Amino acid sequence: xSFGGFDSVEGLRGAAVRFMETxxxxxxxxxxxxxxxxxxxxxLGSHDDTLPIEGYLRLLATFQHAFDDLVLAxxxxxxxxxxxxxxxxxxxxxxRELFGIAARGSEGRLDLMTRLEFxxxxxxxxxxxxxxxxxxxxxxx
Amino acid sequence: xxxxxxLWSRGDEAPLRALVSDDFRYALSAGTRTMDxxxxxxxxxxxxxxxxxxxxxxxxxxxxxGRVAAHYSLLGEHSGPFYGTEPTGRVGSLEVMSVLxxxxxxxxxxxxxxxxxxxxxxxxxxxx
Numbered sequence: 001x002s003f004g005g006f007d008s009v010e011g012l013r014g015a016a017v018r019f020m021e022t023x024x025x026x027x028x029x030x031x032x033x034x035x036x037x038x039x040x041x042x043x044l045g046s047h048d049d050t051l052p053i054e055g056y057l058r059l060l061a062t063f064q065h066a067f068d069d070l071v072l073a074x075x076x077x078x079x080x081x082x083x084x085x086x087x088x089x090x091x092x093x094x095x096r097e098l099f100g101i102a103a104r105g106s107e108g109r110l111d112l113m114t115r116l117e118f119x120x121x122x123x124x125x126x127x128x129x130x131x132x133x134x135x136x137x138x139x140x141x
Numbered sequence: 142x143x144x145x146x147x148l149w150s151r152g153d154e155a156p157l158r159a160l161v162s163d164d165f166r167y168a169l170s171a172g173t174r175t176m177d178x179x180x181x182x183x184x185x186x187x188x189x190x191x192x193x194x195x196x197x198x199x200x201x202x203x204x205x206x207g208r209v210a211a212h213y214s215l216l217g218e219h220s221g222p223f224y225g226t227e228p229t230g231r232v233g234s235l236e237v238m239s240v241l242x243x244x245x246x247x248x249x250x251x252x253x254x255x256x257x258x259x260x261x262x263x264x265x266x267x268x269x
C-alpha cells in the first residue's frame with residue numbers, strides 16, 4: 001500500500017493536517033511552498049481551471065486579508081492510499097472587502113472539505129469544496 | 142457508493158433505507174442544524190425536481206474504518222425552479238464532498254459540503 005511516500009497512513013494523515021494548518025495558521029508562504037510538490041495544482045471542486053501553488057497562496061492571502069482572528073479546526077480526516085480527505089471549519093471576523101462585499105464585522109464559520117493527493121511526501125493535487133453560500137450570508141449579515 | 146448513485150440519479154430510496162440506522166442524521170456542513178431521514182429525502186427530491194436527469198460523477202471515494210469520504214459532482218439539466226432561478230435548460234454541476242459514518246454496518250451520519258453559490262451563479266451567468 002502506498003501512502004504518498006510515507007511509511008504509514010498516520011504519516012500521511014499528519015502531513016495533510018500539517019499542510020492545511022501551515023496554509024491557514026502560519027501565514028508563511030515559504031512554509032506552504034515547501035510542503036507542495038513541484039507539479040502541485042489546486043482545484044476548486046473538480047474543475048479543469050486549476051491553480052499552481054502561487055495562485056493558491058494568493059487565494060489564501062485574499063481570505064486572510066479579509067478576515068481577522070481566523071481559526072482553523074480540523075474536524076475529521078479520512079485517509080486511503082495516497083489521498084486524505086479533510087473536513088475543516090474556518091471561523092473569523094470579516095474586516096475587509098471580499099468578493100465585492102463590504103466588511104461589516106460579521107463573525108461566522110465556514111465549512112470546507114478538501115482532498116489532498118500526495119506524491120513523494122508532498123502535496124501533488126488539492127481539491128476543495130467550499131460552502132460559499134454560507135460565507136456570503138455571513139458577510140452580508 | 143451505490144446508495145448515493147441510486148438516490149440522486151434515479152430517486153431510488155431503497156438502498157439508503159436499507160442501510161440507515163434509526164437515528165440517522167444528515168448535516169449540510171457541520172452546523173448545528175441536522176436533518177432526519179425524511180428531511181434529507183425531501184431535500185434530495187427537491188433538487189431532483191430542479192435538475193433532471195441527474196448523473197453522479199465520482200471523482201474519488203476513500204474508505205477508512207467505518208468512514209467513507211466521497212468527492213463527486215451532480216450533473217443535471219436545469220429543468221425546474223432552483224432557489225428562485227427559473228429553469229434555464231442548461232446543464233448544471235454541483236460539487237459535493239461527503240463523509241458517511243457507519244456503525245455496525247448501519248449508516249448513522251452523513252455530512253456534506255456543497256457549493257450551491259457557484260452553481261447558482263453559473264446558471265444565472267449563462268442566462269444573461
